[in-house]
Amino acid sequence: MARLGIHRDFLRDLISLDRSVQRKVVNAILKFEQATHAGIHLEKINGVRDDRLKSIRIDRSVRGIVLAPDGGDRFTLLKVLPHDEAYAWAERRRVSVNTTTGHMEIWDSHAVEAATEELARTTSAPEPERLFAHVSDEDMARLGIDEQIRVFARLLTDPGPLEAIKDYLPETQYDVLIGLAAGLSPDEIAEEVIDAADTEPYDADDIVGAMERTPSRIAFVEGPEELMALFEKPFALWRVYLHPTQRDVAYGTYSGPAQVTGGPGTGKTVVALHRARHLAARGGRVLLTTFTSTLAESLLEGLRLLENREEVLARIDVRHIDQVAARIVRSHRGPYALVKDSDEERLWERIIRDRGVDHNATFIAEEWRQIVLAHDLHTLDEYLAVRRTGRGRRLGPVQRTQVWHVISEFLRELEARNAHTYETVCAEATRILSERDDKPYDHVIVDEAQDLHPVRWRLLRALVPPGRDDLFIAGDTHQRIYDNRVSLRSVGIDVAGRSVRLTVNYRTTSEILAWSHGLLAGERIEDLDDAPASLRGFRSETHGPPPELAPANTRTEELRRLTAKVREWLDAGVEPDEIGIAARSGPLAQEAARSLQRAGVPACHLSREQSPVEGHVQTMTMHRMKGLEFRCVALIGAGEHHLPAPGAVRPAEDDETAHSHDLQRERCLLFVACSRARELLYISWHGAPSPFLRDFIPVP
Secondary structure, three states: OOEEEEEHHHHHHHHHOOHHHHHHHHHHHHHHHHOOOHHHHOEEOOOOOOOOEEEEEOOOOEEEEEEOOOOOOEEEEEEEEEHHHHHHHHHHEEEEEOOOOOOEEEEEHHHHHHHHHHHHHHOOOOHHHOOOOOOOHHHHHHOOOOHHHHHHHHOOOOOHHHHHOHHHOOHHHHHHHHHHHOOOOHHHHHHHOOOOOOOOOOOOOOHHHHHHOOOOOEEEEOHHHHHHHHHHOHHHHHOOOOOHHHHHHHOOOOOOOEEEEEOOOOOHHHHHHHHHHHHHHOOOOEEEEEOOHHHHHHHHHHHHHHOOOHHHHOOEEEEEHHHHHHHHHHHHHOOOEEOOHHHHHHHHHHHHHHHOOOOOHHHHHHHHHHHHHOOOOOOHHHHHHOOOOOOOOOOOHHHHHHHHHHHHHHHHHHHHOOEEOHHHHHHHHHHHHHOOOOOOOOEEEEOOHHHOOHHHHHHHHHOOOOOOOOEEEEEOHHHOOOOOOOOHHHHOOOOOOOEEEEOEEOOOOHHHHHHHHHOOOOOOEEOOOOOEEOOOOOEEOOOOOOOEEEEEOOHHHHHHHHHHHHHHHHHOOOOHHHEEEEEOOHHHHHHHHHHHHHOOOOEEEOOOOOOOOOOOEEEEEOHHHOOOOEEEEEEEOOEOOOOOOHHHOOOOOOOHHHHHHHHHHHHHHHHHHHOOEEEEEEEEEEOOEOOOOHHHOOOO
């Protein structure tokens, strides 16, 4: 039986097709696989540069392009397009083996030929003035540059024409040439760009071997069951697909800490995953970390989709940051007790009552977290001198002294009990690492960086020695859903000159994205260095219907209409686990799951401990939506008494600044939940709508 490889570019094409065409694609491939001689289903394409490119009929108007190497039973499905577009794509392409990396490369030979002819007509500079005059043909070949591309490169006098045809070249070869143009030596390119060992060149004619050596772009399947499993979950692979605009960020070399920012769906997490794999494959000890255990589990799942070499995975430690801190403290100081939130609050209240201080427990606990811990203060004099930026209530010297004594007693109580909060565990781990010359990691990669407290940032800085590729940070402060604000410079992390902003959303339709952006219109949101952050320039290149707003009179009516909407999606061919339902509160999300179950719809509620269940509609809190994505999302309970959640917003009369921050955080939470939808977004409430929605509701 023929063995079929599915190229990642094909999966991207498949996702964009109508579902009826998708089914025809699957049927065509099954017939192809089941044939005694698969080649009987392949059609020759006239005028192609590479006669190994064949076509396969999907229906009267759609064709697939298949790479069929000479001999053997290995085939790779590369593209699926309308008939004329498919043939035009194939006529321009060449498939080659990079003799240095051994990987298969697909590139636009026609574009390179046209660019070469244009340079030959317009370039009159003598040979010594050419861009690559200092690089020998032997070094070009050693670095994997194809002969046709080498002819083009030899005509260059500046990098402009090279950058102009970047999208038509094999990614690795472009990286090699642009690195040489930037002044790197061939030996530096071999070590830092392509990680080439001193081995014999790969066979340029061994396309089948190159297919096997390109796991990040080709998924091999054997038989109908494995094929169907791949097509049932195309978005699983899509989650780790690296777009060309993201590749330079993931595989770059940085002289110090680097940062990638971007709106939801721009691929920050994908970049972080690829970077972790890249650095581990080079032999580094890598920590891939984030804020919560749920997100860490999602990172590990994505990493295993991306990489199957156990020796590489063994060098990547995927843990949320509090796990890292706990492991360090327990291994050096022994066991300790972790204080529960309720016990911590009672401790603050007792100390405040005993000392007769005129502040409540919430205020002083936040003063400790947002000022004392955030600024790493250890003495009363430091506290008296610090600027309390972001704290709305003024404190004079006497009041500060009272607060400091409460905090000091709180910390003494913890020490006496051999107890810690999550924050003090991180602080203790940082102190332990400061006493050691050796560090546990060579590289630290941080995802969802916007939600980390400064005490955790100091730990991250202490986990890895300063130097090349030490810290890589991915985040978006528009998606900050916890009240943690930080200036990276204040915690010893400088990303100046090493920050990249991604602007293309690959997940959400333009209509959903624009609507979600409107939720944050007029909000001043700072980046991780206290400068204004903007959503300007972010865009999506896919389109769909606008979000649907659905008011109801009662909760019962709202849940009944939700069930009808979910059934409508299911009847349209959406799989149950491609539907996510979120509410601001856990009880309402649980009630939605029960309502769907009573109506015969398979549904389950995702708690912190519960993972997604295949074949079920998933309900959850808005916080739990972080890091997930669905074809269809329903946000329920978006009424004035539920969003913002009353208990999540501190009264303005107690602290005006804290009140403002809380409202912004609730807006950001809604923004995050809305942007989890790929194709359809449905928002409902009963009674009066949330104040966050009033600008979107037409006046009767």
